[in-house]
Amino acid sequence: xxxxxxxxxxxxxxxxxxxxxxxxxxxxxxxxxxxxxxxxxxxxxxxxxxxxxxxxxxxxxxxxxxxxxxxxxxxxxxxxxxxxxxxxxxxxxxxxxxxxxxxxxxxxxxxxxxxxxxxxxxxxxxxxxxxxxx
Numbered sequence: 001x002x003x004x005x006x007x008x009x010x011x012x013x014x015x016x017x018x019x020x021x022x023x024x025x026x027x028x029x030x031x032x033x034x035x036x037x038x039x040x041x042x043x044x045x046x047x048x049x050x051x052x053x054x055x056x057x058x059x060x061x062x063x064x065x066x067x068x069x070x071x072x073x074x075x076x077x078x079x080x081x082x083x084x085x086x087x088x089x090x091x092x093x094x095x096x097x098x099x100x101x102x103x104x105x106x107x108x109x110x111x112x113x114x115x116x117x118x119x120x121x122x123x124x125x126x127x128x129x130x131x132x133x134x
Contacts, residue, residue: 012024012025012026012030012031012033012034014034014038021038023035023038028058028069031056032069032071035049035071035076036071036072039072051074051075051076054076054077055076055077055078055079055082056069056076056077056078056079057078057079057080057081057082058078066078066079066080113130116130117130
């Protein structure tokens with residue numbers, strides 16, 4: 001299944017990391033077709049798609065009401081955002097949510113290790129290595 005390339009020049013694109021697969025498509029029909037093809041190819045190798053964990057995000061300037069879509073008699077839930085390894089994808093195609101989340105995680109890590117960062121016994125260089133390794 002050859003689906004590589006930039007989404008701006010293609011109708012659809014698949015990205016995979018471990019058992020997580022992201023389908024990017026320009027149209028709902030292209031997304032449905034790619035999902036069905038992926039499901040059918042997976043079955044050849046004894047793999048199944050967990051429809052309970054399968055979600056979709058529609059990127060649009062309008063905030064329409066969330067509605068599931070039906071693919072081969074399986075209801076796929078629409079969500080406003082979802083986490084994909086390393087990033088958060090959302091319906092309005094912005095990164096503010098991810099930035100806030102990363103800042104909160106950084107603050108949490110800092111305050112969990114606050115005593116280490118305040119210690120006079122640990123060198124500044126070691127503290128910087130610890131801080132930037134996360």
